[in-house]
Amino acid sequence: MFKTFTERPIALIGDDGKKVARQLYPWPPETLLQLLWDMLRARLVDERLVTLLRQGKTSFYAQSSGMEATQVALAHAIRIGHDWVWPYYRDQGLVLTMGLSLPRFLAQLLGTKLDYSKGRQMPHHFSAPELRLVSISSSIASEVPPATGTAMAQKYLGTDEITVCTFGDGATSEGDWHAGLNMAAVQQAPVLFVCENNQWAVSAGLRTQTAAPNLAIKAQGYGMPGYYVDGQDVLACLAVLSEAAEQVRREGNPVLVECLSYRYGTHSSADDDSSYRSPAEVASWKARDPIQRFQRFLERQGLLPSEEERRAFAAQVQSELEAAAKEAEAGGSPxxxxxxxxxxxxxxxxxxxxxxxxxxxx
Ligand SMILES: Cc1ncc(C[n+]2csc(CCOP(=O)(O)OP(=O)(O)O)c2C)c(N)n1
Ligand SMILES: [Mg+2]
Incomplete structure (x- = not known):
């Protein structure tokens, strides 16, 4: 069991790829490799989508590059299609790893017939009924109270499902966030709350957002466990999120996990980040890249796929994307x-x- 309310984020591997924890969880090589492919895929799709935006095919996109470890690990930590997920808009790494198909994902961005929401949602607000992935709400933290309600219903109905609810650091300053977490704790509702702390809420930095030493500690005030995790360490994210999901399932109470991460891109396609943060800050976080770190770890384990294999994988994702864009556009507008x-x-x-x-x- 990991310790709650640690002062420093829980990490299993360091920036150099060396293990820092005494014990590494015994994941089989297939799982480790799948984590790598899923993170690479999320990064590649994210980078390519900027092109789609520049081509004028979609009007809005919010990049998630830099946050892959948290999002991919979360998809691996839950029971997909069984647990209910209330995500937030920057969760493409999570939803793609959960299995939202690329044509559906692109159709949502393009607002074509294949889009589950039939072009009536804002672009980049995905959903998937078969994955129990609830449609995104733009209004920050407004998914938190209904996620608690979903979990209360799960408890009332006596199911073994849990609810997963994600949000950014900025969301933790909203009234809805407080109401949702408080209600979940009081009602003993089985929700896994995951804070994807990328340290910026548009131009509001973390230190203008909270005076608390971190966000996980806020869980104490609600009476639930809080875990503070290194969100650039995919193994730490997987270990803590899996354990936290299991704890929610076993005890039927909510848990908050904060994953400390960073967004490389602008807040959204409607933002210019040069007015509020320095290129040096971005560079310092890119130096702690979750994919690079994990690759160093895999290399030490003798598991890293060759450069050629990784290049072939990138080419495969690119052709998948091209085919998906065609499929998404083929049906035309609703x-x-x-x-x-x-x-x-x-x-x-x-x-x-x-x-x-x-x-x-x-
Ligand atoms: C209630 C509400 N207030 C303001 C906004 C405008 N807004 C959109 S995203 C955002 C920042 C959210 O930051 P965070 O929760 O940290 O998520 P991130 O975008 O960093 O992933 C704001 C203020 C909004 N969508 N909803
Ligand atoms: Mg943020």
Whole structure:
């Protein structure tokens, strides 16, 4: 069992790839390699999507490069399609590793027919019913109270499911966040809360966000365990998140895990980060890159795939992406009148009038 409320983030491997923990968990080589491929895939997709944006094919994107260890590890720590997940917008590494297909992911960004939300959500707000992946809410921390509600329902119904809820560091300053965590603890609802602390909330740095030494410590005030983890160390993330998920399942109480990480890119495609942080700061975190660190570890273990294998993998992801973009675009746009579907079982009169007007003007 890991210690709660540590002063320093829990790490299993150092920046140089050497193990820093006395004991490393006995993951088989296949699992270790899968973590690498999943992180590489998340990074490659993230980088390529900026091109899609520049081509004007989508209007909004929020990069997650730098945060792969946390997101990929979380996907490996939960029971996909069984546990319910309330993610936040920067979670593409999580949702792709969970199995959201690239055509669906791109269709959501492009707002085409293959999009589960039929083009009615903001771009980059993915969902997947078959993965129990709830659609993103743009409003920061607003997913937290309904995630607690989902877990209360799971408890009430006597299922063995848990709920997973993710958010950024900025979300922890919102009233919804407080209400959701407090309610979960009081009601003993089985939620795994995961804070993806990338140290910036648009231009608000972590030190303007909280006076607490870290965010995990806030769990103490609600009466739940809190773990502070090195979010650039995929093995530490996997070990702590797996144990925390198991603890939630076993004890039926919420747990908060904070993963300390960094975002390399701008906040979103509508942001210029040069006005609030220095290139030197970004460079210092890139030097602690989670993929590089894990590759150094694998190299020491004699498990690192050759450069050629990694290059072939990148080429495969690129062609997958190209095929996925074609598939996502092939169906074209959803019919505009679908705007009126899926909310009311009986369309109210005023909307029926608007629907008819829209159809008459097509
Ligand atoms: C309630 C609310 N207030 C403000 C915003 C504008 N906004 C969008 S993202 C963001 C920062 C969120 O930062 P964080 O939670 O750290 O997540 P990150 O983007 O860093 O991953 C803000 C303030 C919003 N979407 N919702
Ligand atoms: Mg943040």
């Amino acid at each position: 019919a505009p009148e679908e705007l009126f579907d899926d909310v009311y079982s009986d369309l109210p009169d005023h909307l029926a009038v608007q629907r008819a007007l829209l159809l008459s003007e097509r």
